Amino acid sequence: MMNEALREINRGTAEIIDSERIEKLLKAYFEEGKNYTVKAGFDPTAPDLHLGHTVLLQKLAIFQKYGGRVQFLIGSFTAMIGDPTGKNATRKVLTKEDIVKNIESYTTQAFKILDKEKTDIVYNNEWLDDLGAAGMLQLASNLTVARMLERDDFSKRYASQTPIAVSEFMYPLLQGYDSVYLKSDIEIGGTDQKFNLLMGRQLQKAYEIKKQQAVLMMPILEGLDGVNKMSKSLGNYIGVTDAPNDMFGKVLSVSDELMWRFYELLSAKTLDEIASLKAGVEDGSLHPKKVKEALAIEITARFHSDEEAKNAKEEFDKVHTKSQIPTDIDEFSCEGDIWIAKALLDCNIEPSTSQARRDIKQGGVKINQEKVTDDKLQLTTGEYLLQVGKRKFAKLKVN
């Protein structure tokens, strides 16, 4: 039992600091039923979670299974500073109103994975608001500038002569102080958070909490491009609230290589099962596309339903494999004759008439399945099915 728990906890992790501590906590749970706390911080800078976040959430759910109480920390205070992590530019600072708005949708999404009964949602402005200038300075005395500059993203920005705001230096300290206040036993985060996570340990020691949190780091999930980390600002993400069709299609669009990362970090399949899938693909007995479809269905079903996942797969086959027309197409209408390029712009499937004309010249535009060759074409009264490229569709009714 204990070993199984450890195996699940270790799965997919990038690094664990102080794993003895985790073993002790688990032992205490199995032998004496003692619970422990697992902290994870979330920045409510965007209202939507994506699969990159769920890697952490799934790990938290594992801890909940084995006696952990999750401290779901909303960085309500720190969001107003802007976490420098992974950024080569100073992040935009959020207002209080923005944050409050984001939190609700954020937590409801998180509870698709987490057990609500074993989760405490905490907001760090509750204690950081009261810290005051004196407390802040005391906190800051725990860290030297030299150490701060050792941090990879800071040193890179410094070297490339991009600005660093002093307030950004405070971020790791505040995040670490959260661990002091919450007396967390374990904190989990992405590998990019290493510095911040370790700060929690250092500060717990400095403030004599008598225990230092163990740190568990998960790898950063790559985005759809397979290179950069999944993030909303890069637009390479799969959102938890994405429609089933989108979600399915996005998973299927990842490269064969990246698929295995997704399997390891997102699938509920055991590592043994994944290994046998991989072997199957390598010896040619399994088609990689089938394996990827299975993953896409699993993930889609998790955030929607089995039914919707199945429909998404059928829809995808219909549109892409058989190049048929999708079921749901946005409909537009207009009064009087309209120029084709303008029509495409109005239907939101082209960004400008210039781009529309370019695509027409290249043969990328179809009306009712027929390629358009004349970029001066006028659409007269009637209904049209407009298509740009392979996957942008719109219906237009000209009155």
Next chain:
RNA sequence: GGGGAGAUAGUCAAGUGGCCAACGACGGCAGACUGUAAAUCUGCUCCCUAUGGGUUCAGAGGUUCGACUCCUCUUCUCCCCA
């Protein structure tokens, strides 16, 4: 507080008086090809009913027939010294 360097399209980055809507790279879009939206190859990539017109190179002025390129001021950033 003093001295120096810099700000160019989604990003990086050329261009130092006319040949500039601005090289190149990445990204993005389209086409071919495929198992998909992967890989590869090709084309395109400020806006505009367009063999033409309009607005751009941090911002505001100025010099000039003509400025992204020269001058002045402003804003922002980086470096060195205090």
